[in-house]
Amino acid sequence: MENLGQRAGESLAAIRQKQPLIHNITNFVVMNNTANALLACGASPVMAHAAEEVEQMVSFAGALVLNIGTLTPVWVDSMLLAATKARELGVPIVLDPVGSGATDLRTQASLRILAVGVSLVRGNASEVLSLGDAASQTKGVDSTHSVDEAAQAGMDLARSLGTPVAITGAVDLVTDGQRVLRVANGHPLMTKVTGTGCTASALIGAFLAVDPDPVVAAASALAFLGLAAEKAADISKGPGSLQMNLLDVLYVLTPEELARGARISA
Amino acid sequence: MENLGQRAGESLAAIRQKQPLIHNITNFVVMNNTANALLACGASPVMAHAAEEVEQMVSFAGALVLNIGTLTPVWVDSMLLAATKARELGVPIVLDPVGSGATDLRTQASLRILAVGVSLVRGNASEVLSLGDAASQTKGVDSTHSVDEAAQAGMDLARSLGTPVAITGAVDLVTDGQRVLRVANGHPLMTKVTGTGCTASALIGAFLAVDPDPVVAAASALAFLGLAAEKAADISKGPGSLQMNLLDVLYVLTPEELARGARISA
Amino acid sequence: MENLGQRAGESLAAIRQKQPLIHNITNFVVMNNTANALLACGASPVMAHAAEEVEQMVSFAGALVLNIGTLTPVWVDSMLLAATKARELGVPIVLDPVGSGATDLRTQASLRILAVGVSLVRGNASEVLSLGDAASQTKGVDSTHSVDEAAQAGMDLARSLGTPVAITGAVDLVTDGQRVLRVANGHPLMTKVTGTGCTASALIGAFLAVDPDPVVAAASALAFLGLAAEKAADISKGPGSLQMNLLDVLYVLTPEELARGARISA
Numbered sequence: 001m002e003n004l005g006q007r008a009g010e011s012l013a014a015i016r017q018k019q020p021l022i023h024n025i026t027n028f029v030v031m032n033n034t035a036n037a038l039l040a041c042g043a044s045p046v047m048a049h050a051a052e053e054v055e056q057m058v059s060f061a062g063a064l065v066l067n068i069g070t071l072t073p074v075w076v077d078s079m080l081l082a083a084t085k086a087r088e089l090g091v092p093i094v095l096d097p098v099g100s101g102a103t104d105l106r107t108q109a110s111l112r113i114l115a116v117g118v119s120l121v122r123g124n125a126s127e128v129l130s131l132g133d134a135a136s137q138t139k140g141v142d143s144t145h146s147v148d149e150a151a152q153a154g155m156d157l158a159r160s161l162g163t164p165v166a167i168t169g170a171v172d173l174v175t176d177g178q179r180v181l182r183v184a185n186g187h188p189l190m191t192k193v194t195g196t197g198c199t200a201s202a203l204i205g206a207f208l209a210v211d212p213d214p215v216v217a218a219a220s221a222l223a224f225l226g227l228a229a230e231k232a233a234d235i236s237k238g239p240g241s242l243q244m245n246l247l248d249v250l251y252v253l254t255p256e257e258l259a260r261g262a263r264i265s266a
Numbered sequence: 267m268e269n270l271g272q273r274a275g276e277s278l279a280a281i282r283q284k285q286p287l288i289h290n291i292t293n294f295v296v297m298n299n300t301a302n303a304l305l306a307c308g309a310s311p312v313m314a315h316a317a318e319e320v321e322q323m324v325s326f327a328g329a330l331v332l333n334i335g336t337l338t339p340v341w342v343d344s345m346l347l348a349a350t351k352a353r354e355l356g357v358p359i360v361l362d363p364v365g366s367g368a369t370d371l372r373t374q375a376s377l378r379i380l381a382v383g384v385s386l387v388r389g390n391a392s393e394v395l396s397l398g399d400a401a402s403q404t405k406g407v408d409s410t411h412s413v414d415e416a417a418q419a420g421m422d423l424a425r426s427l428g429t430p431v432a433i434t435g436a437v438d439l440v441t442d443g444q445r446v447l448r449v450a451n452g453h454p455l456m457t458k459v460t461g462t463g464c465t466a467s468a469l470i471g472a473f474l475a476v477d478p479d480p481v482v483a484a485a486s487a488l489a490f491l492g493l494a495a496e497k498a499a500d501i502s503k504g505p506g507s508l509q510m511n512l513l514d515v516l517y518v519l520t521p522e523e524l525a526r527g528a529r530i531s532a
Numbered sequence: 533m534e535n536l537g538q539r540a541g542e543s544l545a546a547i548r549q550k551q552p553l554i555h556n557i558t559n560f561v562v563m564n565n566t567a568n569a570l571l572a573c574g575a576s577p578v579m580a581h582a583a584e585e586v587e588q589m590v591s592f593a594g595a596l597v598l599n600i601g602t603l604t605p606v607w608v609d610s611m612l613l614a615a616t617k618a619r620e621l622g623v624p625i626v627l628d629p630v631g632s633g634a635t636d637l638r639t640q641a642s643l644r645i646l647a648v649g650v651s652l653v654r655g656n657a658s659e660v661l662s663l664g665d666a667a668s669q670t671k672g673v674d675s676t677h678s679v680d681e682a683a684q685a686g687m688d689l690a691r692s693l694g695t696p697v698a699i700t701g702a703v704d705l706v707t708d709g710q711r712v713l714r715v716a717n718g719h720p721l722m723t724k725v726t727g728t729g730c731t732a733s734a735l736i737g738a739f740l741a742v743d744p745d746p747v748v749a750a751a752s753a754l755a756f757l758g759l760a761a762e763k764a765a766d767i768s769k770g771p772g773s774l775q776m777n778l779l780d781v782l783y784v785l786t787p788e789e790l791a792r793g794a795r796i797s798a
Contacts, residue, residue, distance in 0.1 A: 028297050030298065032298060039726060053635035060634070070314065071316060103322045103323055104322065105316055237518070238515070240512065243302070247771050250770075252769070298564060336579050336580065371584045458783060460568050504782075506776040506783075
């Protein structure tokens with residue numbers, strides 16, 4: 001097996017060199033942070049959700065990131081339009097099913113987007129599990145299942161959906177139903193900053209724009225974010241300073257540091 | 267009269283232990299900060315505004331916070347749906363009538379939500395006064411009445427509406443028309459950071475989720491935010507660093523520090 | 533020619549004294565930062581986009597700032613309503629055509645707003661050039677033309693539209709087709725923070741509220757933002773801390789410092 005840390009570092013270098021446009025249709029809470037995290041990473045973010053422009057916008061994009069955090073039906077329609085166009089053009093798609101399982105609207109929206117076909121789904125354990133069992137319920141957007149409980153279900157789900165999944169938590173799990181990668185980077189204080197999961201999904205989009213393997217791209221992005229969070233937490237006094245320092249570290253962290261610091265294992 | 271600082275500290279401890287879900291239908295400007303302030307406090311925030319899901323979401327919630335800062339009629343409809351369901355379930359409701367009095371849309375929206383019945387209204391003096399006299403006008407979202415001018419009007423309004431009100435300013439006033447509590451915590455630099463009033467309303471929601479007395483819960487939340495702002499301002503160079511440091515302090519401030527530092531008086 | 537740095541400083545003092553209300557109809561990504569930058573500058577921001585209230589809200593305003601960053605047709609309709617009312621009342625208008633040229637929706641929206649008549653357009657070179665030649669395309673919201681390439685085109689465009697334009701980049705250019713001002717303040721790290729261009733447009737609104745000459749007001753605002761960014765970058769470790777420090781410096785920077793530090797040339 002190749003050195004996955006090395007590959008993560010090479011992808012980061014490629015993002016900074018190519019500056020791929022990442023088209024986000026995402027929630028209101030995290031738009032500012034998502035855009036800033038993508039900029040810090042080296043990518044070029046755009047937010048566009050109008051049905052009248054999403055197909056045109058996604059045609060310029062290196063990846064499409066769909067996040068249902070503050071959805072309404074009209075936003076879901078735009079996501080479906082954008083996803084359909086992205087599929088047609090071969091643009092990779094990440095789905096972040098924020099709060100799926102908590103309400104029928106969110107679960108059904110996630111399933112409709114999945115039916116179009118996406119490259120990878122990233123969520124916490126409850127969100128991802130809800131896609132396989134629409135009857136399960138999450139408490140808001142927090143996870144009520146452990147990553148361990150979710151591991152087998154994640155593999156089963158990835159196989160049944162034919163879609164790779166990334167389940168993030170204390171240890172992140174990425175699987176396409178065959179391969180499983182675990183990412184041990186990260187810091188507990190991330191859970192006290194809103195939108196770190198959404199940032200993870202957006203960064204997966206950036207890595208997918210330069211690495212066609214969704215399992216490896218997702219693990220690379222999660223290692224990048226997790227390593228940056230470790231370094232940022234070291235100099236933070238709480239969630240406010242972590243949110244700020246994380247952007248600084250995402251910007252200054254080098255491909256070499258990522259190659260050395262990534263803790264990705266099969 | 268019991269020690270209100272002590273009770274504020276006990277409520278903070280209860281929030282951190284129970285982590286109540288706080289359902290926010292709020293404005294675009296402050297969503298990120300509101301979510302982060304609730305997380306720092308120990309609560310679990312969710313933002314959801316679609317008519318298709320607000321009733322389901324509020325059924326999981328410890329409190330509902332309605333904020334009309336960037337409203338449109340369709341958002342008001344969702345707020346009314348959510349409020350009606352919350353009333354049916356006994357979920358406490360906070361209304362933040364941002365800019366009420368400035369435009370007819372905002373004043374009328376506030377009055378329609380009030381007619382459903384809420385646990386408490388929090389605003390600046392002009393906003394709160396506009397609810398009693400729809401002819402008064404505010405200059406945007408800033409207060410043009412002093413807290414002193416508003417005190418008697420606040421008591422009258424609370425009685426006529428049958429709804430407790432919190433009027434925030436240099437000294438905060440909370441009254442249900444019978445009791446009056448004043449909170450002397452806070453810092454002038456808060457007025458130079460957007461959304462500190464919205465954060466106050468969200469934190470009142472968190473305290474209402476663990477303390478059924480709206481007057482005491484609001485005073486506790488305002489003392490918590492004000493004390494944190496005092497400590498944050500001590501280490502800030504301007505409004506940018508205050509916004510960040512405030513989240514850090516909300517996270518690290520202990521129940522004991524709150525009990526000691528709260529300046530709540532009858 | 534008068535000392536333009538001195539005039540910029542006088543305008544900043546006037547903003548802090550008069551605290552003009554700046555009505556923003558802007559994009560979701562930058563609303564928090566825009567509001568905070570206007571507060572730090574000394575102005576009073578309000579965000580309101582409902583068709584039912586924009587005409588009433590703009591009647592209180594010292595300036596109207598229209599930004600099409602995350603537009604939909606219904607938001608464009610509100611912008612047209614607000615702009616029409618602002619014109620009737622003599623309230624100055626700034627248009628920020630974010631991503632114009634990238635999609636037809638954005639280009640057409642910009643052209644429709646321009647047809648109502650605005651005081652000034654601020655964008656990067658690609659965005660501004662797209663208004664003169666709807667066939668040109670931008671890559672998302674990034675500029676693909678240099679300021680030098682855009683200078684002559686900017687003058688031509690300002691003349692043909694009868695509207696002053698501000699083209700921001702490494703050196704900012706402001707022209708009404710007759711006069712040309714260049715602003716050499718700024719820092720490259722600004723390009724790694726989302727919404728610094730949007731902040732520029734909002735600050736131009738604040739300066740227009742106190743200085744009726746759009747070319748001079750825009751140059752003053754750009755010098756103010758650029759000088760603050762220089763000072764903020766000196767104490768920042770990356771884009772996260774720059775975003776925070778910029779708000780601090782906008783707040784503490786004095787009219788005298790602006791008068792001395794502004795690098796505006798004809």
